[in-house]
Amino acid sequence: MQILLLSMPDSFEHTPTIAIRMPNGALGSLAGNIDPHHRVAIADLVLAQSSVRRTVERLMHEIQPDLVGLSVMTFQRGTARRIISLIRALKPDARIVVGGYDPSLAPDAWTHPDLGVDVIVRGEGELTFRDLLRAIENGTPLSEVPGLWFRERDGVRQTPPRPVTAVEEGTIRPPNRAARVLSGYTMLGRGVDVIETSRGCTFDCSFCSIIEMRGRNFHRFPLVHVIADIADARARGARAIFIVDDNITLDIVRFTALCQAIIDADLTDIDYMVQGMTSAIAAHGEELAPLMQRAGFRYVFLGIENILDQDLVFLKASAKNSQRQAGRRVGNASTAAVDILHRHGMLVIGGLIVGNPDDTPEAIDANLAFARKYVDWPYIQHPTPYPGTPMTRDFVERGLVVNRRVEEYDGTTAVTRSAHLTADEIEFMRWKAERWMKVRHMPTVLRHDPGFVLRHGHQMLAHTFRGTTWRSLVGLESARDVFERYRALRAREREYVDWPDPLRNHDHADHDEVGRALSGPPNDNGSPALSHAARPPASSLTFVKPSR
Numbered sequence: 250m251q252i253l254l255l256s257m258p259d260s261f262e263h264t265p266t267i268a269i270r271m272p273n274g275a276l277g278s279l280a281g282n283i284d285p286h287h288r289v290a291i292a293d294l295v296l297a298q299s300s301v302r303r304t305v306e307r308l309m310h311e312i313q314p315d316l317v318g319l320s321v322m323t324f325q326r327g328t329a330r331r332i333i334s335l336i337r338a339l340k341p342d343a344r345i346v347v348g349g350y351d352p353s354l355a356p357d358a359w360t361h362p363d364l365g366v367d368v369i370v371r372g373e374g375e376l377t378f379r380d381l382l383r384a385i386e387n388g389t390p391l392s393e394v395p396g397l398w399f400r401e402r403d404g405v406r407q408t409p410p411r412p413v414t415a416v417e418e419g420t421i422r423p424p425n426r427a428a429r430v431l432s433g434y435t436m437l438g439r440g441v442d443v444i445e446t447s448r449g450c451t452f453d454c455s456f457c458s459i460i461e462m463r464g465r466n467f468h469r470f471p472l473v474h475v476i477a478d479i480a481d482a483r484a485r486g487a488r489a490i491f492i493v494d495d496n497i498t499l500d501i502v503r504f505t506a507l508c509q510a511i512i513d514a515d516l517t518d519i520d521y522m523v524q525g526m527t528s529a530i531a532a533h534g535e536e537l538a539p540l541m542q543r544a545g546f547r548y549v550f551l552g553i554e555n556i557l558d559q560d561l562v563f564l565k566a567s568a569k570n571s572q573r574q575a576g577r578r579v580g581n582a583s584t585a586a587v588d589i590l591h592r593h594g595m596l597v598i599g600g601l602i603v604g605n606p607d608d609t610p611e612a613i614d615a616n617l618a619f620a621r622k623y624v625d626w627p628y629i630q631h632p633t634p635y636p637g638t639p640m641t642r643d644f645v646e647r648g649l650v651v652n653r654r655v656e657e658y659d660g661t662t663a664v665t666r667s668a669h670l671t672a673d674e675i676e677f678m679r680w681k682a683e684r685w686m687k688v689r690h691m692p693t694v695l696r697h698d699p700g701f702v703l704r705h706g707h708q709m710l711a712h713t714f715r716g717t718t719w720r721s722l723v724g725l726e727s728a729r730d731v732f733e734r735y736r737a738l739r740a741r742e743r744e745y746v747d748w749p750d751p752l753r754n755h756d757h758a759d760h761d762e763v764g765r766a767l768s769g770p771p772n773d774n775g776s777p778a779l780s781h782a783a784r785p786p787a788s789s790l791t792f793v794k795p796s797r
């Protein structure tokens with residue numbers, strides 16, 4: 250079979266494509282785990298952001314795929330619909346399969362007959378996708394493949410969820426990077442790739458999709474597999490690697506062993522980026538950080554989330570951000586974690602969430618001041634009601650969701666208000682402060698990647714300050730005017746595909762689906778993952794109308 254796998258072109262504020270274009274890890278892993286006689290091509294459309302339609306047309310013409318698979322996050326839903334419609338027009342007999350976080354957690358949004366999706370793969374994809382291809386090829390019923398929703402003549406059928414894979418058993422083969430057909434991956438001018446060393450998390454932060462996606466569990470790839478994977482990425486040109494693990498810091502002993510294995514394998518000339526919990530870094534950093542530094546870790550994304558205790562309680566992120574002494578919580582671990590990483594030459598990407606239900610201007614200011622003082626690159630977001638998360642339920646129940654256009658659920662558009670501030674005020678506060686924090690990081694980047702900054706620095710600045718004009722620079726326009734212009738530009742940027750949305754005449758279809766998906770109950774027992782089948786039918790779940 251000829252297979253084309255696509256990731257969506259939509260990017261968001263903190264990863265501008267001028268500086269950061271990373272491959273989608275899911276597609277490489279899917280390609281590496283199908284039977285070898287298939288011909289598979291991967292196209293990360295973020296590499297063709299300004300020519301999406303032309304690129305899809307060309308690939309469809311050259312590859313003539315029997316099946317096209319799309320990986321989609323919630324904010325990319327509208328783009329995915331247009332691309333599917335385009336593919337349908339170009340090759341009506343191609344089968345369309347969707348997977349990833351949005352189809353997994355909001356499958357109802359993907360079943361409209363006018364949309365043209367044949368199969369939804371829910372949850373982890375490698376084994377389900379492999380078995381789906383086998384079933385199609387052998388003509389056996391799709392009902393025998395766990396983990397699917399699929400279209401039949403009389404409607405959509407569901408198969409039971411597939412249990413999460415124990416990756417330590419070698420069930421998942423390494424990714425197939427050779428299948429990528431577009432080029433241009435970059436992290437500030439260096440070739441970049443992604444690898445994973447583990448899957449899952451045992452925490453249950455209320456804003457995170459991971460628990461609903463796969464339950465509370467943690468599985469580790471064997472370290473030999475990981476080192477071989479890094480070596481493969483390096484051999485293909487990667488000089489920067491993003492470790493996409495959900496939470497690598499759950500097992501510090503193993504993380505330490507990984508750093509040592511990277512050093513032993515002489516793979517230290519790569520800039521590694523990883524995300525971690527502040528509590529783990531604060532508690533174990535004195536032993537871990539020197540090894541991370543020697544292994545080549547450069548950026549650590551810290552899930553600080555919020556520096557105020559009441560917000561951490563709402564986000565259910567207190568435990569992972571607590572500093573402890575003799576087993577007792579003695580405070581927030583963020584400053585200790587930042588300090589340890591800085592002392593060992595690493596840079597901190599500060600993940601913060603502002604605009605929580607009870608946030609006042611002072612609460613947001615306190616977080617912005619923290620970011621200004623402690624983090625190197627701010628990654629400040631607003632609480633975003635992604636399908637199936639407990640936080641979504643909280644916001645819906647309090648009537649605080651003010652925007653249901655999911656294409657704006659990109660993390661930096663405030664789509665919820667607090668009890669004290671409008672969504673607009675929340676976003677304005679973050680936007681205004683964050684731009685200047687980003688500028689402060691430029692000299693550090695210049696020292697590390699001078700060629701890139703000299704060539705593209707002006708574009709990076711222009712992106713960060715888009716909306717600014719000479720009039721605003723000399724004070725003839727207010728920051729508010731600039732903010733409104735920025736938002737108008739941002740709205741235009743979201744039109745990635747010059748092709749109509751097949752559901753454009755179903756004005757409320759998407760919103761109703763969102764409403765239903767948003768109010769789904771959590772999968773809080775950790776097992777089995779994806780408990781959708783055991784839930785009340787979607788139509789019985791109602792969306793609480795926002796009060797403003």
Ligand code: B12
Nearest residue numbers: 260261271275318320322323348349370373374457458495
């Ligand atoms: C790494 C990561 C990133 C990296 C992306 C690097 C890259 N190019 O891959 C960075 C930091 C840049 C990033 C950014 C963002 N991310 Co992010 N990210 C993750 C993270 C940590 C891991 C994703 C991953 O690669 N996993 C490993 C792969 C192998 O697994 P997977 O993606 O789940 O894919 C499997 C299945 O989903 C399925 N599958 C996936 N696609 C397909 C397609 C087909 C056809 C099939 C059959 C199956 C299938 O099979 C795969 C293999 O098992 C997750 C989860 C988490 N714990 O936070 C969030 C997560 C995916 N991100 C999320 C979001 C929202 C974002 C941002 C919008 C904002 C943000 N929160 O940072 C931006 C947008 C990025 C952009 N496009 O501009 C959300 C998505 C929620 C949703 N409902 O859409 C998640 C779930 C975090 C959360 N909030 O809960 N992210």
Ligand code: SF4
Nearest residue numbers: 450452453454457495
């Ligand atoms: S610790 Fe990280 S991966 Fe785990 S639930 Fe919280 S945000 Fe998600």
